[in-house]
Amino acid sequence: MFSEGGMSRRSFIERLGGVGGTALVLAGMSALGFGIEAQAYEPPALSGGTKGKKIIVLGSGVAGLTSAYELAAAGYDVTVLEARNRVGGRSYTARKGTQLTELGGEAQTCTFDAGHYINPGPWRIPYHHSGYLHYAKKFGVGVELFNNENDHSYINFERGSGPLKGKPVRKQEIAADIRGYATEMLAKQVKQGALDAEFSPGDKELFLDYLRGEGYLTPKDLKYEGVDGRGFIENPGAGLKPGPGVESKPHALTDILHSNTWRTVRSVAGWEQQRTMFQPIGGMDQLPAGFMRNMKPKVLLEHVVDKISQTPDSVTVAYTTAKGQKGAMTADYIVCTIPLSVLRGIDMQVSPTFKEAIGGVSYALVGKIGIQMKTRFWEDNHQMYGGHIYVDDPMIATISMPSTGWLGQKGVVLGYYGQGANAARVSAMTHKDRLELALAAGQKVFPEYRENAESAFSIAWHRVPFNMGGWAQWNEEGRAKYYPTLTEPDGRIYLAGEHLSYLTGWQEGGIESAWQQIEKIHKRVHAA
Known part of the structure; x- marks a missing residue:
């Protein structure tokens, strides 16, 4: 050896x-x-006044909400434009009554029982994501433990060989x-x-x-x-x-x-994963709700950005409302948190270099399905409380048991969490066929799986309007050639979001990116 x-x-x-x-x-x-060692982060101190400047924030995901909240708290005149009929972006929870129609897809309405939900986007918080935890504490958003690794879970691998092939084993x-x-x-x-x-x-x-x-x-x-x-x-x-x-x-x-x-088998899966993590009590939409309870700025929903133009002294956003009304708004600066996958399709008055950089990153193909089960058989019959089922079917990737509602009657299971080309294949299915795929996989592990399924809600983020992907996927070339360009403003336009961090796919990346960009704006205001 x-x-x-x-x-x-x-x-x-x-x-x-x-x-x-x-x-x-x-x-x-x-x-x-x-x-x-872990490092703690805090919002920048935006002190010294704002000189009456007006700022438009585009997008109300966590990066947009962070930007708007901190800028308004410092005294800036802030307005948020959001294309959807809700805030939160990918910080999203599907519960009874939630509606979704993917691009080219069928309309879905979530029919989970009251109190049950699935987080189709982000669903866990590492302990070192200090920005997220800062706002959760500030806004009174309670958190609970997320069981990210359970030794008593099952592994069901079908692509190997030998007596353990296709056999659920602890x-x-x-x-x-x-x-x-x-x-x-x-x-x-x-x-x-x-x-x-x-x-x-x-x-x-x-x-x-x-x-x-x-x-x-x-x-x-x-x-x-x-x-x-x-x-x-x-x-x-x-x-x-x-x-x-x-x-x-x-x-x-x-x-x-x-x-x-x-x-x-890993003791620590990586810097972004721990055995126990956090999740907000009641769903991932609770932090956006916390921002909204404490927000001073106007948040205008269903305002779709059509064009962004600028002069040396101002920047203007043209938009269309849900009723088809055209309008425009002018400010001193813009913080744009729209995903680059969407922003590249908007008419923007920026330099060719900046425009090229916006198109220099791909976005993750990713999908999930939540399935409400009428009994918590994984607890009652298998003594499994939270954690994941490990399978080697790339169409499924992960099955996860809920880390909330312990010892209750019902629960919502994550039926698959596919990525890449396999997620694209699943996204081409009808919702009914997506559910069948998930049920067939779960049945191989739990004999009770199919008979307990009551309802389901699925999502393919690359087919969701105003997202067009799960998160930014920078390659080495893009990080070197395009990423630095986008971290700096083009004229009066500043970009922020998880895509401008090395924490892509995590809310913390959006929060910390927002902190950096609003601090740059504030310094620029005071330097003028």
């Missing part, structure tokens, strides 16, 4: 990752003195076994002296102690033989039966490897 010669700390960490995944990597990094079994076998192999290499050159005096035994605990290895021969945390065939209980219960036995390493179920 390891060469006879020495290796650098970096190589050592890389090899830990190869055999034990992120858990071993983070443990190794901690042992070698590395750490990961994630805790795979996690315990693959890491147990990995630590066993590493521990034996360490004990045999393969890494002696890398250890300081006393470190070797300490590291072996760590491996024994990490992989639940036997104390002397460093062998993985299973652990109670992987689950029981019969759970322990009272009396003699079940009494101590019957422990389960590890899967063979070769079966795990060839089933590909090991690919789901």
Whole structure:
């Protein structure tokens, strides 16, 4: 496994990752003195007056609402123009009565029971998204824990081979076994002296102690033989039966490897994902509602932007209302938070370079479906509270159990969360066929799935008017060539949104982008 010669700390960490995944990597990094810190953010202080300037904000997603709220609080004359009949943009919750008609699609009306909902757009908040949490606290928007990883969930992979193919298996079994076998192999290499050159005096035994605990290895021969945390065939209980219960036995390493179920095992999926995250109580539309309860600016709904023009001294927005009335509004500056996928189709008086940059990014093809179930069978029969079902069907990608309404009667399950070309294929289906696709996948994991389905609501963001995609997908070339151009104003036009951040797809990206742009405007006002 390891060469006879020495290796650098970096190589050592890389090899830990190869055999034990992120858990071993983070443990190794901690042992070698590395750490990961979070950074807090606050809105800019827009002090010193506004000189009577007027600002138009285009779009009322979180970037637009953030911009409007902070600018108005500083004293600017702010008006928000929103194309839809609601605020929030992709910070959106589908509940009883929600209506949606995709481009070229059928009309949907959500028929979930009162109190039940699905978040078709953003649905979880990392702990380090300080901007979002700042406004949630400021506006009294309560949050609750989102169970983003559940060891007692199922993995159902059908594209591998061996006895685990197409067999729902608990994630805790795979996690315990693959890491147990990995630590066993590493521990034996360490004990045999393969890494002696890398250890300081006393470190070797300490590291072996760590491996024994990490992989639940036997104390002397460093062998993985299973652990109670992987689950029981019969759970322990009272009396003699079940009494101590019957422990389960590890899967063979070769079966795990060839089933590909090991690919789901991570201790930390990445900077943007944690085992437990946050979600706003009552739905993702609660933060936009919080902004609106505290907003000073006028928010004009169903005002579709037709044209943006500017002179050296002002900027004008031409628009059409829902009743077909044409109008125009002039201001000193614009903060435009319209997605670039939509903005590229609007007549704008900007430089050719700026116009080219707007067209220099693609947008994610992404779709979801929420299914209301008449019983919470995943809790009642499978003891699964929140978390995801892992499947290797790219049309489905993820099935997720709700992290709200615990122990209730009903609940709304996320039936699929597809992206890319597969999301495009699903979006071409009727709503009925989308639901059938989701039910067929869920039935393979839960025998109760289909019979419990009551109603559903689906969305394909790349077919939603005024969005035309889930989030910006910058490639390396676009980041280098176009991204810097768009972070700076073109005349009196400033852009903001998740697309002008490295947190694309997250509300935090829109919030922090808005903070940066409104601070630039404020400094410009005071520099004049």
